[in-house]
Amino acid sequence: MHLRPVQFVDTPIGHADGSVARIAGGLQWFAAYEVIEGRTRRTIPVADVAKLGDRATHLHAVITAPRAALQLGERTLRFDQPVVAGILNVTPDSFSDGGKHVEDPAAAAAAGIDMAAAGATLIDVGGESTRPGAAAVWEGDEIARLVPVVERLARAGAIVSVDTRKAAVMEATLAAGAHIVNDVAALLWDDRALDVVAKSGCPVVLMHSPDPKKGGHGDGGYANVLTDVFDWLETRIAAVVAGGVERSRIMVDPGIGFGKTLAENLALLNSLAIFHGLGCPIMLGASRKRLIGALSNEAPVDQRLAGSLALALKGAEAGVQILRVHDVAETVQAVKIWRGLRDQSLIGG
Template sequence: MHLRPVQFVDAPFAYDDGAVARLAGGMQWFAAYEVKESGAKRIVPVAEIAALGARAAMLHARFVAPRPPLALGERTLRFDQPVLAAILNVTPDSFSDGGTHRDDPAAAASAGMDMASAGAALIDVGGESTRPGAAAVWEEDEAARVVPVIERLARAGALVSIDTRKALVMERALAAGAAIVNDVSALLWDTRAVDVVARAGCPVIVMHSPDPEKGGHGTTIYRDVAVEVFDWLDARIEALVAAGVDRSRIIVDPGIGFGKSLQDNLALINALAMFHGLGCAIMLGASRKRLIGALSNEAPVGERLGGSVALALKGAEAGVQVLRVHDVAETLQALRVWRGLRDRAFVG
C-alpha cells in the first residue's frame, strides 16, 4: 500500500475536526489520500484512513508529523516552510555553471555569500560534476577544490552542505565547517561514507538513482516510478538508521534527472507529496535541468529560469521543504508571492 495526499484545501477551519490534516507541519492541509494497492487506485478521506490497517496508520502518522528543525551550531534550518539551497559548483564541467568559479576560492565564496544574502538558507558546495558522462575526480583534487571555499563561507556565517560521494571529501568538508552531507549516491558510492556520516552525527541528503555505485545515470524501465523510488528510498533510510544515522537528520531527494526519462521525471514531480510518507524532509533538485529544455523547444541551460521557477513552485505546493536552485533571488521572489497567496487564502 502507498498513499499520496490529495484534495488540498486553503484553510482547515472550514472543515469538521479530523476532516483535514496538516502535511508534515508545513503550510498545506489535505482532505484525502489516493491509495495505491494491488495495482488499483481509490480515494479515501483522511478521517477514514486508519480503518485501512496498520500500514496506512503508520504512513498517515509520518505524513502529519512535523519535521523537526535541524540545530546546526549557531544556525537552525527550519522545515515549516520551503527554504532554498543555493548551488555553488567549483568545477570545470558542471552542466550549468562549470568553470565559473574554478581555481578562485575567494570569488567562489563571495558568490556563495551573495546567494546567502539573496535569501538562500543553505549553500551547497560541489567539487565534482555528476552530469552524464562527466569525468571522475580524484578525491584529493575534489577536496582541494571545495575546502578553501567552505572555510571562507563558514567563517562568514553561512550554513554549508558538501555535495560529494566520497568519504574523504566529506571528512575534510565537515572539518572545514560544512554542516550537512549531500550525496547523490545515498552513501553507496564509497564504502566508508555511512560511517563518516554516522560518526559525525550530521544531517545527510540521500538521493535516488538507479545505479548509485556506478554514477547514477543508468537506464531503467519503471512500471510505477513514484512507487519504486519511494520503496528504494524507504529501504535506504532503514539501512542508514540501522547503521547509526538518526532518521530525523535524513533528507530525501527523488533524484530528478538521474536515470529517468522525461515522463518519469514528470510523474515524480506530480507525485512529490507521496514522499512525505517516508517521514523525512524532502529536497527537490530540478533547477535548469534537461526536462525544462525538453518541454520548451530545447531551451539551452542559460534560458531555463522560467521552468526552474515553475518547478520550484510545484515543489512548494507539494510541501517540499528544501528547494535546490541556481537562481536564488528569482526563486525567492516567486516563493514570497506564493506565500502571500497562501496567507491570504488561510484567513478567508
C-alpha cells in the first residue's frame, strides 16, 4: 500500500478537527489520500486513514510529522518551507553550464557566493557531469576541481553540498568544509561511500536511478514508476540507516531525468507528494532538464528558465523542501511570491 496526499486545501480554518492534515510540518494542508494498491487506486478522506490498517497509519504519521532541522556548523537548514539549492558545476561538460567555471576556483566560488547573496540556502557543487554519456572523471581530478571551491565557500559561511559518487572525493571535500553529500548513486557506486558518510556523520541526499553502478541512465523497466521509485528509495534508506547513518540526516531525490521517459518523469512530478511517505526531506532537481525542451518545441538548455520555474513551483505545491536549480535569483523570487500567497491563504484571506 502507498498513500499520496491529494485534495490540497488553502487553510485548515473552517475544517473539522481531523479532516485535514499538514504535510511534514510545512505550509501545505490536504484533505484526502489516494490509496494505491497494485493497479487499483481510490480516494479516501484523511479522517478515515486509520481504517486501512497499520501500514496506512504508519504512512500517515510519517507524512504529517515535521522534518527536523539540520544543524550544520553555525548554520541551520530548516525544512518547514521550500528552500533553494544553487547548482555550481566546475566541470567542462555538464549539460547546462559545463566549462563556465573550469580551472578558476576563485571565480567559481564567487559565483557560488553570488548565489547565496541572491537567496540560495545552500550551494551544491559538482566536479563530474552525470549527463547521459558523460565520461567518468578520475577522483584525483575531481578533488582538484572541488576542494579549492569548497574551501572558499565554506570560509564565506555558505552551506555547501557536494555532488559526487566517489568516497575519496567525499572525504576530501568534507575535510575542506562541505556539509552535505549529494550522491546521484545513493551511495551505491563506490563501495566505501556509505562508510565515509556514516563515519563523518554528515547529511546525505539519496537519489533514485535504475542502475547506479552504471551511471543511472539505463532503462528502468518500471511496472509503476511512482511506486517502484518509492519502494527503491524506501529500501535504500533502510540499508543506509543499517549502515550507520541517522535517518534524520537523510534526504531523498526521485531522480527526474535519470533512467525515466518523458511520461515517467511527468508521472513523478504530478505525484511528488507520495514521497513524503519516506519520512525524509525531498530534493527536486528538474532545472533546465530535457523534459522541458520536450514539452516546449525543443527549447535549448539556455532557454528553459520559464519551464524550470514552473517545475520548481510544482515542487513547492507538493511540499518539496529543497529545490535544486541553476537560476537562483529567479527561483527565489518565484518562491517568495508563492510563499506570500500561501501565507495569505493560510489565514483565510
